[in-house]
Amino acid sequence: xxxxxxxxxxxxxxxxxxxxxxxxxxxxxxxxxxxxxxxxxxxxxxxxxxxxxxxxxxxxxxxxxxxxxxxxxxxxxxxxxxxxxxxxxxxxxxxxxxxxxxxxxxxxxxxxxxxxxxxxxxxxxxxxxxxxxxxxxxxxxxxxxxxxxxxxxxxxxxxxxxxxxxxxxxxxxxxxxxxxxxxxxxxxxxxxxxxxxxxxxxxxxxxxxxxxxxxxxxxxxxxxxxxxxxxxxxxxxxxxxxxxxxxxxxxxxxxxxxxxxxxxxxxxxxxxxxxxxxxxxxxxxxxxxxxxxxxxxxxxxxxxxxxxxxxxxxxxxxxxxxxxxxxxxxxxxxxxxxxxxxxxxxxxxxxxxxxxxxxxxxxxxxxxxxxxxxxxxxxxxxxxxxxxxxxxxxxxxxxxxxxxxxxxxxxxxxxxxxxx
Amino acid sequence: xxxxxxxxxxxxxxxxxxxxxxxxxxxxxxxxxxxxxxxxxxxxxxxxxxxxxxxxxxxxxxxxxxxxxxxxxxxxxxxxxxxxxxxxxxxxxxxxxxxxxxxxxxxxxxxxxxxxxxxxxxxxxxxxxxxxxxxxxxxxxxxxxxxxxxxxxxxxxxxxxxxxxxxxxxxxxxxxxxxxxxxxxxxxxxxxxxxxxxxxxxxxxxxxxxxxxxxxxxxxxxxxxxxxxxxxxxxxxxxxxxxxxxxxxxxxxxxxxxxxxxxxxxxxxxxxxxxxxxxxxxxxxxxxxxxxxxxxxxxxxxxxxxxxxxxxxxxxxxxxxxxxxxxxxxxxxxxxxxxxxxxxxxxxxxxxxxxxxxxxxxxxxxxxxxxxxxxxxxxxxxxxxxxxxxxxxxxxxxxxxxxxxxxxxxxxxxxxxxxx
Numbered sequence: 001x002x003x004x005x006x007x008x009x010x011x012x013x014x015x016x017x018x019x020x021x022x023x024x025x026x027x028x029x030x031x032x033x034x035x036x037x038x039x040x041x042x043x044x045x046x047x048x049x050x051x052x053x054x055x056x057x058x059x060x061x062x063x064x065x066x067x068x069x070x071x072x073x074x075x076x077x078x079x080x081x082x083x084x085x086x087x088x089x090x091x092x093x094x095x096x097x098x099x100x101x102x103x104x105x106x107x108x109x110x111x112x113x114x115x116x117x118x119x120x121x122x123x124x125x126x127x128x129x130x131x132x133x134x135x136x137x138x139x140x141x142x143x144x145x146x147x148x149x150x151x152x153x154x155x156x157x158x159x160x161x162x163x164x165x166x167x168x169x170x171x172x173x174x175x176x177x178x179x180x181x182x183x184x185x186x187x188x189x190x191x192x193x194x195x196x197x198x199x200x201x202x203x204x205x206x207x208x209x210x211x212x213x214x215x216x217x218x219x220x221x222x223x224x225x226x227x228x229x230x231x232x233x234x235x236x237x238x239x240x241x242x243x244x245x246x247x248x249x250x251x252x253x254x255x256x257x258x259x260x261x262x263x264x265x266x267x268x269x270x271x272x273x274x275x276x277x278x279x280x281x282x283x284x285x286x287x288x289x290x291x292x293x294x295x296x297x298x299x300x301x302x303x304x305x306x307x308x309x310x311x312x313x314x315x316x317x318x319x320x321x322x323x324x325x326x327x328x329x330x331x332x333x334x335x336x337x338x339x340x341x342x343x344x345x346x347x348x349x350x351x352x353x354x355x356x357x358x359x360x361x362x363x364x365x366x367x368x369x370x371x372x373x374x375x376x377x378x379x380x381x382x383x384x385x386x387x388x389x390x391x392x393x394x395x396x397x398x399x400x401x402x403x404x405x406x407x408x409x410x411x412x413x414x415x416x417x418x419x420x
Numbered sequence: 421x422x423x424x425x426x427x428x429x430x431x432x433x434x435x436x437x438x439x440x441x442x443x444x445x446x447x448x449x450x451x452x453x454x455x456x457x458x459x460x461x462x463x464x465x466x467x468x469x470x471x472x473x474x475x476x477x478x479x480x481x482x483x484x485x486x487x488x489x490x491x492x493x494x495x496x497x498x499x500x501x502x503x504x505x506x507x508x509x510x511x512x513x514x515x516x517x518x519x520x521x522x523x524x525x526x527x528x529x530x531x532x533x534x535x536x537x538x539x540x541x542x543x544x545x546x547x548x549x550x551x552x553x554x555x556x557x558x559x560x561x562x563x564x565x566x567x568x569x570x571x572x573x574x575x576x577x578x579x580x581x582x583x584x585x586x587x588x589x590x591x592x593x594x595x596x597x598x599x600x601x602x603x604x605x606x607x608x609x610x611x612x613x614x615x616x617x618x619x620x621x622x623x624x625x626x627x628x629x630x631x632x633x634x635x636x637x638x639x640x641x642x643x644x645x646x647x648x649x650x651x652x653x654x655x656x657x658x659x660x661x662x663x664x665x666x667x668x669x670x671x672x673x674x675x676x677x678x679x680x681x682x683x684x685x686x687x688x689x690x691x692x693x694x695x696x697x698x699x700x701x702x703x704x705x706x707x708x709x710x711x712x713x714x715x716x717x718x719x720x721x722x723x724x725x726x727x728x729x730x731x732x733x734x735x736x737x738x739x740x741x742x743x744x745x746x747x748x749x750x751x752x753x754x755x756x757x758x759x760x761x762x763x764x765x766x767x768x769x770x771x772x773x774x775x776x777x778x779x780x781x782x783x784x785x786x787x788x789x790x791x792x793x794x795x796x797x798x799x800x801x802x803x804x805x806x807x808x809x810x811x812x813x814x815x816x817x818x819x820x821x822x823x824x825x826x827x828x829x830x831x832x833x834x835x836x837x838x839x840x
Contacts, residue, residue: 171492
């Protein structure tokens with residue numbers, strides 16, 4: 001007898017997480033012998049705890065197909081990490097209660113590091129509570145910091161966005177530098193790992209073009225060396241474009257974005273390492289500067305998604321279902337690179353216990369000796385991940401993104417856990 | 421006998437100003453009877469003053485064609501405004517000296533408000549100095565604030581970029597709002613006119629979706645009303661996306677971005693009304709916020725240029741040459757809208773004396789009564805301007821933009837004016 005599946009989006013969303021959702025749902029629809037309906041959690045795993053389930057069978061094949069073209073999380077995502085069973089047994093009992101009420105036999109969590117840990121804990125339900133469940137993690141994170149997999153679905157698209165943006169802004173600044181801005185600083189995501197910052201480096205096609213300097217969270221900020229490098233580039237090329245990670249910190253591990261700035265009320269200013277550095281450049285070097293903070297624009301930019309990334313995002317969704325129906329519990333499909341030139345990849349499998357809570361930072365040999373740029377080795381790794389365009393359809397000048405009906409499943413349990 | 425032409429890019433560059441350059445150069449090449457060579461000023465009009473001319477005849481037809489697909493200013497632009505002939509006769513004498521040495525009979529300046537004024541002054545050279553010259557202004561400004569013309573080449577592309585970005589970020593924030601960011605603030609350009617801010621409004625397809633609030637430079641900032649509107653939207657829809665102009669100011673005309681913030685050295689923080697507002701939301705409403713400042717990304721985003729804008733940018737370049745060879749001096753080609761649905765436009769002509777130094781702000785009836793959004797009338801105006809996609813070619817995952825050879829013309833005069 002087929003059992004139902006539960007699918008939830010988890011953590012920060014991406015331009016292509018919905019492609020993974022499409023991969024899960026469309027593949028499940030092909031495995032009617034094993035999988036009945038796919039219920040999605042409204043706002044991620046919180047939807048499971050509150051029994052707020054969405055019946056994806058109410059969505060047309062066309063709507064599910066359009067998920068490939070739509071950024072954000074179509075069912076709502078959540079930042080919510082389960083504690084261990086020992087520490088919060090009640091939460092797991094509630095999960096089992098809801099799963100049992102809706103005959104959930106398959107659990108798919110679509111997320112990054114924290115989510116992999118949550119998925120691992122859910123995968124232990126069968127063993128620890130006797131409730132039979134197959135849990136598979138669907139990898140997704142713009143941070144590209146999951147271990148084992150060659151890259152993380154979601155990263156390639158943000159990489160393509162930031163590299164394109166840096167390339168374009170570089171053309172702008174270069175053409176104005178004679179009488180206007182000399183230093184441009186662009187801040188991107190990546191609190192602990194510099195992958196997104198590194199991707200900006202792909203924009204540099206020859207020495208002297210943007211970006212001239214990259215500042216990684218892996219390399220403690222050295223103010224003197226930074227200012228000297230900025231000055232050197234402005235002297236030599238007339239301008240200097242800097243890409244910086246939001247997670248840039250000093251040698252004591254203190255985030256730059258958290259230090260110093262106070263608002264009119266005396267509160268520390270929130271975020272913004274780019275304006276911080278711009279101010280430094282202005283006050284120490286007396287050079288005109290501009291800065292950009294892409295923030296959510298970068299991870300929502302479906303209009304400039306990477307085709308490779310989109311295909312991989314779909315593929316891990318499909319593979320997760322295929323693994324689950326084979327009875328593989330507590331695993332995660334991975335991307336295995338079989339060749340860089342030409343780029344070839346296939347799907348592999350990792351044990352969740354090897355994935356959860358492991359953070360993959362940039363290898364030191366992906367960063368140049370001076371700490372300010374990427375090496376050729378890094379380029380070889382990154383380049384294929386941004387390859388190919390996959391434009392969404394447009395209507396009246398804007399991308400045409402889908403909003404699902406998100407029909408709720410009738411509740412069957414008495415609500416025991418309050419909404420988080 | 422044909423005479424040579426001088427072309428210069430002026431002021432802030434755009435995603436499509438090079439399309440106007442292509443329009444000028446390709447059209448001049450078709451008018452060999454009137455126009456010899458097109459010399460471009462390196463770094464705008466400064467290139468004329470320093471006799472730093474670029475011989476565009478050294479560029480292949482393919483390279484000139486690629487200008488349509490390349491953002492920034494291919495010859496370098498400059499922020500440089502000529503004083504009146506009465507106030508700085510030496511500068512005009514220098515211009516005439518350089519023009520005479522290179523037999524420049526046609527002058528094309530590609531810029532916005534300030535540039536139109538400079539072009540007007542140059543157009544008076546013949547009358548005031550006896551040097552025969554035909555000067556035509558080629559309109560360009562992301563600010564969309566030139567009078568007479570229905571819209572300004574360069575605006576449609578930045579409008580498409582900011583509307584797309586707001587749409588995408590809105591999908592992101594909406595899907596995370598349950599447990600994460602409730603208020604998202606995106607800052608765009610427009611120091612005095614709110615056209616770009618208004619364009620973000622196109623992203624809202626139905627009430628309750630992003631953007632919920634727009635803050636225009638035309639409407640003095642009312643902190644209490646703003647915070648109440650944010651709270652109302654968060655209460656009703658679960659989140660609130662705000663689009664704000666960098667030029668937002670209070671009722672005394674003071675820019676918000678200039679007030680309050682101090683860095684660690686006690687300097688006023690530079691720019692950033694978005695972080696300012698985000699801080700306000702955080703401290704007064706205790707709501708989690710995120711903010712983005714697109715800065716140069718918005719005006720360099722050739723990858724998401726508007727097809728309508730691209731075509732108009734090319735058309736004004738072509739028209740400028742056609743007007744010049746007809747002997748029309750001191751004019752500017754304009755965009756005349758003949759129909760909104762379906763969108764139809766043609767080229768018109770304006771006298772530079774009617775254009776220079778006139779700034780067109782948003783009409784009050786383009787903004788809703790509460791001051792926080794755009795009206796249907798505004799939508800009807802804006803919508804056609806972002807219509808159509810015009811993707812650049814891509815190579816290895818990134819847009820393939822052209823860098824010209826920019827071969828200098830041999831100098832013929834003794835350098836009298838020092839480089840500015």
